[in-house]
Amino acid sequence: MADRIFWWSILAACLIGHLGIHVAIYNRLNGFGIRRRVLKAIEYGFAFTTLLIPLAMAWVFRDALTDLVLGRPENLPIPAILMSYGMACLLCWIVFGLPWLAWRPILGLEWVKTQRDIEVVDIRNHVDHTLPLTNKCRFAEQMPLNQIFELSIEQIQLPVAGLPAKLDGYRLAQFSDVHLTGHIHRDFCKYVVERATEWQPNLMALSGDIIDSHHCVDWLTDIFSGARATDGCYFILGNHDTRIASPDETRAAMSSAGWIDVGQEPTTKRLADVESEIIGNESPWFPVANIPRQSSAFRLLLSHSPDQFPWARKHNVHLMLAGHTHGGQGRLPLVGPILSPSFHGSRWASGDFYKPPTTLHVSRGVCGTHLLRINCRPQLSLLTLRSA
Template sequence: MAVLLCPMTKTINIKPRNFSKTKYFPGCAGNPFDQVLHSLEKLENIPSLVMNVILILLALLGGLPYYLRHHTIPLMTGVLALIFFLDYILLSLLPATKSSFGPPKVVTLMLACLRVPFAWLPAGWNMSFEIAGTALVVYGFYIEPFWLDVHHETFSSTKLTGGQPLRVLHISDLHIERFTRREKSILDKVKELSPDLILFTGDVLNLSYLNDHSAQSDAVNFFNQLSAPLGVYGITGSPAVDFPEFFTRLSRSTSLRWLNNESTLLETQSGRINLMGITCTHNPDLDEKTLSGLLDDQLATQETVKVLLYHSPDLAPNASQLGVELQLSGHTHGGQVRIPLLGALYTGSLYGKTFEAGRYLVNGMTLYISRGLGLEGAIAPRVRFLCRPELILWDLIGTGEVENQNPKSV
């Protein structure tokens, strides 16, 4: 099997870690990140009067250094208060514009706390940074989350014969709150790309809307509009997000075929693909055993390209040692917010910043981590920065010899 290395491929040689003593796993209810998200949600219930008082106090804090030097309240305090309220208005308008549906109060307080230190800068500089901050709020909440990126990748294998490449579209982390212009643009782009096969790697609903009937109906509507000649296959995402009950409904009501710890043989004009889907527990020790069982069956002994769908990238070190050739994952969202030179602030991976986003060569196996399409839920800001939502269109290219008999096409 030959792997075509792309310029942006990150090559990693890594051994699987032992997580037998790990108490909390990312993506599972009860982990520290999950607890923080849900604990801070209570702040959204604070009365508006209390909210206003807190913002005014933070504005006064921003002018404190000036006051200590000159014993007078600076103009910057009033400006800062106005900027705080402008942030609140911008965030409150997100649901009205059907952009996103997160809690505005908590996020406004977060932004205010971030803005205060910049108010301590020298005159001129402080105002410049605050204006830039407002521009970033508009861009991060209103523009980038809807600026869809179609990323093209190529994977070659001697197990596939030459001829027309097989076009495979990778979709991940929808996190649907409502059917918005983002979902519409995704479906329009999918129709335009016209892939042979669509693969989904988990997280259908937003964490804040798991039991919301409108969100569930919109998700069913979304998947009802997906189609491809070779089918639409998918797996569940994080256990805290994709409940089996809803995924069962989704697979029965739409063309989505749920690979629930199972594999299927796709016979294409280029050759056979063993497509495997593992239900992610976020515990690589457990999920490695499930994957090993799939690879031990009779299907795995055939001359097939072994493709794994698994929500988190954390299984990659294990999968690479079991003979998987291509693993498609999501979960990290690429961090959603990325800082130049630093990258993702948070990945939700057991391996930290080792697995962030994009293409990796892990012990010889190709791994792709999608930045996803939707946004984190609960009190997490519905924001993206330097981390556009993406669709990944793969060209699976055969480098093997064409057999005399044509493989059966499905």
């Protein structure tokens, strides 16, 4: 019996390690600027091998596996290929598993402690029509635990290291990843913009992934032209904005709606009478503006991906706002997110982080092409900056 328990445990650990390898590769593939068609082909291939490898090995080596699970070590050795892949899966526990465990939200490593007041709003109760526009979205809406229309409006007192005294109390509204696909009525995103404007922020920021379907470019003026902030509304693009024929159409439409594009060119502005630079980073999908690493100004960075956190630190950024990861799209209790399209996995999937000299806020985003959110509501961040 002891031998059976031992070998069952080893096989279970190998299977989890096999899944871990695939999740780790999936997450990190999305950290590169791979063309969408190529990336999707690779992802589908990995989805296939996630199932195929265990099934194929179970069939090909069924006799050896039967000996293992029945605790008959006298019939070993294990076939070399089975042993080699099993060792690779067990090694995954060390290479990927231990760092993954170390960065779980419950442990709080690199996290900034914040005061949060959260209001959850089911936007379906605040519009006079249904939000789903397609059968796909109507089906997703009915799925148990799906929170796609439950907006979390989070007022956050965010400590920022090195914050100039005059910016203490500065109000900044941020959201990300609106993903206009045509599956959801435009009034969903319009409601987010209206709530951000009602808060009367000093500055409003949108950190990329605006358009997924070309016809939705025509929605941008209606959705975003009502946004107001005393120091302006700023935006950048993300990887999904490369899906239409010309991302310049999105830039032009957002600019026509009164938003300021900082994705390709930073801008200077006095925020609360403090010399400031508002910078965009759309890497690796678009070129990054060449700016000096050091500056005497307060630096605010809009980055689509949190993967640019090291870049922000090298360039003396005080506050970085990001999205892209959608908070993992689903979060397990205590454990947090598993999937996260980042070169760093789910380390910075959402939340507030600090590594000198940069404070990072990562939004869970507003929408997505995957119409499913489990324990991971869409987010509007209303940030009040505080001296750390």
